[in-house]
Amino acid sequence: MFGQHFLILPIVLPLIAAPLCILLGHRQLAWLLATLVSGLSFVISISLLLAALDQGVLSYAVGGWEAPWGIEVRLDVASAMVLSVVTGISTLVLIYAKASIETEIDTSQHTLFYTAHLLCLTGLSGILSTGDAFNLFVFLEISSLATYTLVSLASDKRSLTAAFRYLVMGTIGATFILIGVGMMYMQTGTLNMLDLADRIAAIGGSRTLNTGLAFILVGVSVKLALFPLHMWLPPAYTHSPSAVSAFLASTATKVAVYVMVRFIFTIYGAEYVFHTMGMDLILLVLAIVAIFKCSFMAMAQSNVKTVLAYSSVAQIGYMILGISLASAAGLMAGLLHVFNHALMKGALFMAVGAVLYRTGSVDIKAFRGLGKKMPLTMAAFVIAGMSIVGVPLTAGFVSKWYLVTAALEQQHWLIAFLILLGSLLAVIYIFRIIEAAYLKKPIESAANKDIKEAPLLMLVPMWILALANIYFGLDTSLSVAAAQSASDWLALSTLSEGGVQ
Template identity: 75%
Template structure:
């Protein structure tokens, strides 16, 4: 019975559980319930990925109404791969958050935190699985409203300003997407993505279709924080509770990158977007500028959460750069980096949250001497930081290997060199933190006996991600198979598959 509805379960389960969590009130059982629900969604996400890799595309008609008349959930290797990363990170963050939110969120708001977290998970899952353009907007708003709430829950009042800025920019982005979808509906009379793709071919030269494409691309770019539309992200990541930042940095922008990929490949078509409209050049330039400008900005930050926030903008640049190369290997690099960056940033923000839990600050000065006082936490930060840089035997190296390979396949030697140069900038901003932790003494204001490791409940999820950074950096079979299958499937109906496709066979 469950197998028939497998595609809907990662959405339905957290969506139904969210109001139940709100009714439960503040208790240990609430945390256990929310974590169990997320773990269950993760299990079903894994089942969907296995099914997609073995059987191909899975279509599920809600209410029994067949597409394009009814609402369709459509699962393939691409969205199942990203969904697994989202649900797994959600579960680990919920495990981590029990102690973390005790420090950073008022006790009366703990129930609201778990409720909003599950709603956000349901919205992100819906964005990934839906085959309907309007329902993508609906799920986007569910996740966005939950996200604004999560950001505003911190005890620091500056979180309210950050949440409001996020709300304004997020609303603008969602409005752009809705206007774009409306233009497509006006011309084609359908909202099902596959039906849209078949009907848009007739109107490829239509100014309305091209305007809809522009609106959607701008709106999604705001949501994924593509430079220069990223200014909501640093303040949101800096002032949100640490558990919230770890969840958002690992999931929200990655789902938005997938949405852009889905619209480009499934709805508008690669040839139209990249050959006729030449958006590959625009995305490539913006991605390269994001890598260098955001990395430089990260270098000069003293607040570690702000530093990592700008690092995230740079890493999003790598994902979009892979997309802009318009090849199987380039798209494969983007998918791999979506998964790998979730592992890296989740571990980094958890480590920073652990430092805040003990020290009460995330300024770089607060990291002095923590290599001795909090060895497990700083070791986790170090390994995840090396992964961001792209050191071999970590997932960051795998991502950049495929990205450089994709650039060299098309003789983009300059692009390959810029990817490597961007990694050197990451050495600087990660190195600043490690230098303070391992080569400077603990400030006199900090009592050595009070600065100690956090509980195993915070360390365990952090180190699961750290070990995943190493494991998937050595054994790449799962990530490369899923990313390769997803990329080939998205390219299968285009004439732009490059020689990289033969290399991957």
């Protein structure tokens, strides 16, 4: 009896827990509640993923109102997979946050941090599970508003201007999505995603629908920080608290990638977007420019968090590259990279946060000699860094491998070459930091003497993610199977015009 309501729990649980965190008023209790709720959502998401792999699609009518009149909550393999990643990373980040935010956020605002984090989780889960285009916009704004707050919580005053820039660009992006959804409604008279897919296929294209698609793609590109709309991302990731950077880098942009996949493959249909509208070439060019431009930018930075932020934009390029190949293999590689990148960026930002916790700086100079002083943190950094580069036996290698395979499948030798060249650039910016940590002598000063290993509560989630990078590099059956069936399902739903189930 309770079972049928499982689908909506990942949205409802954090939503209820968020105000409770403020009401509790005690930061230890708020931490405990937030972590438990997030962990519970993770367990539910995993069970939903298993059910989706088994049954294909799970559907739930909110308030008992059947679709297309009511709002439908709808999980398929693709969304259940991303939902598991998001809730899992959220739980690990919350465990990590307890120690991390002590130095980075004012004590009086700790309960607010947990509240904003849970609201952000609510929004992200909502985006992933909703089957309604307008509802998606609302959840997008819930998560975005919580994100602006999270970014501005850092005690560094530059986080305020970063949050303001993010707010302005994010709101413009969301409003573009709203315009696009309005145009789709104008032409089709429905907001349910499956109905939209049916009717758009029946209409076969009109100027209103094309304009709507353009607005939606630009709006989502702002949210997922596709080059050249990424200008909000580096300052926001650099100046926000480390726990927030780790959470946003591994979830928020990934969910935006999912939204793009949803609009292209489920609603408009790949055939229409890529062949009739010719979006594949635009996305492909932007993705490749993103990989190179932002990798070069990452090399030139001295702030390690900025290096990782630019590296994030470059990695988003790989995901969009996979999508723009317009094939099931390319989509699968893109989704796989969404999953793997969440693991590696989460671990990297956590390691940098641990360094900030002990040394008080994230400049590359502060990393000198840390290989000896914080061996476990730096080892986790090296593993996740290898994964970004795409060294064999790490998760990053698996997604790069599938990406190259997908490019070669269509005889795109140049693209495959560019993917490999992009990985070489990643070697340079990651190795600069590793070199500083292991090969350079530390600057001797009184303050540097007593730097020791990060606290256990920070090390455990960091190492879980680092080990996951190795695990999913060795045993690819789970992640590849999930991505495979997700992309099969999406490609299939395009072919049969959304009429699955």
